Amino acid sequence: MLTDMIKKSLPVLAAMLLSCALHAAPLPDFEASYQLKRGNLHIGTMVVELKTTTDGSYQYESRSWPARWASWLFKDKLFETSHGHIIDGQVRPDRYHYRRSGGSREREAILSFDWDNMTVENNVQDSPWKMDIPQGTLDKLVAQLGMMFVLGKGKSEVTFNIADGGKLKEYRFKVLGHETLELPAGTFKTVKITKLRKNKKRETYFWCAPELNYLPVRIWQREKDEAIYQSDLESFTPGPGE
Numbered sequence: 001m002l003t004d005m006i007k008k009s010l011p012v013l014a015a016m017l018l019s020c021a022l023h024a025a026p027l028p029d030f031e032a033s034y035q036l037k038r039g040n041l042h043i044g045t046m047v048v049e050l051k052t053t054t055d056g057s058y059q060y061e062s063r064s065w066p067a068r069w070a071s072w073l074f075k076d077k078l079f080e081t082s083h084g085h086i087i088d089g090q091v092r093p094d095r096y097h098y099r100r101s102g103g104s105r106e107r108e109a110i111l112s113f114d115w116d117n118m119t120v121e122n123n124v125q126d127s128p129w130k131m132d133i134p135q136g137t138l139d140k141l142v143a144q145l146g147m148m149f150v151l152g153k154g155k156s157e158v159t160f161n162i163a164d165g166g167k168l169k170e171y172r173f174k175v176l177g178h179e180t181l182e183l184p185a186g187t188f189k190t191v192k193i194t195k196l197r198k199n200k201k202r203e204t205y206f207w208c209a210p211e212l213n214y215l216p217v218r219i220w221q222r223e224k225d226e227a228i229y230q231s232d233l234e235s236f237t238p239g240p241g242e
Helices: 002-016 143-152
Strands: 030-038 041-052 057-066 077-087 090-101 107-114 119-122 129-132 157-164 167-183 186-195 203-209 215-222 228-238
Touching: 057 143, 143 157, 143 203, 167 203, 167 215, 167 228, 186 215
Parallel strands: none
Antiparallel strands: 030 041, 030 228, 041 057, 057 077, 077 090, 090 107, 107 119, 119 129, 157 167, 167 186, 186 203, 203 215, 215 228
16 A cells, blocks of 8 residues: 555655764755655655755655555655754754645654753654653654765664654664666666664665765565565756755
8 A cells, every 4th residue: 555655665765864973064955756666556756855054954855645546545645854953964853743644544743852951752742752862863754864974984784773653763774785776767876775674574675876975766675464665766856056
């Protein structure tokens, strides 16, 4: 289902790109569009967009919706956005917003980061929570930018933390090698990465393109029920002045 595809694609994409310490120059602004597939069926579209300002603040946004042919069956639309600052080469989120709408399972979450007290809070009334966090904790969306920095530094295996659902979750990733892919957006030389899991019935791989500052251009995942999901880069637009 498109709901499951989007739910899995975005967290996977987010998890894959985690980083708790960024020591490179800020990434240039961009907009990227992906085709979402289940098996060979194109079932939706996802767009991610980064905007930054000269004072070091950023806005990172992700939007997903069903393909027209599937909209009668798959109705869910997903929206995520992260606002914060890039300070001394590190990303520091201040606010994260998640919203799923249009279907039968609508959901919303708003995370507020308090760096003076080192806490993060979900202030949505139907599922409130608050927890302590270590320095460098990220929300699951802006973490996408993190791995792009990490890969640029040549790291081959990393472990990251992310605040999600009232828990501090740990993700581990390992570089497997290099491959060249032909995609709707073009041909790209990529770094192939896998997510290390305890549950061996699930597999997740990512291909990131150095020429796009290590943006993932493909995400592939096999679920426990053997369903296969894939996200392929359809278009990439650099920001003004790039």
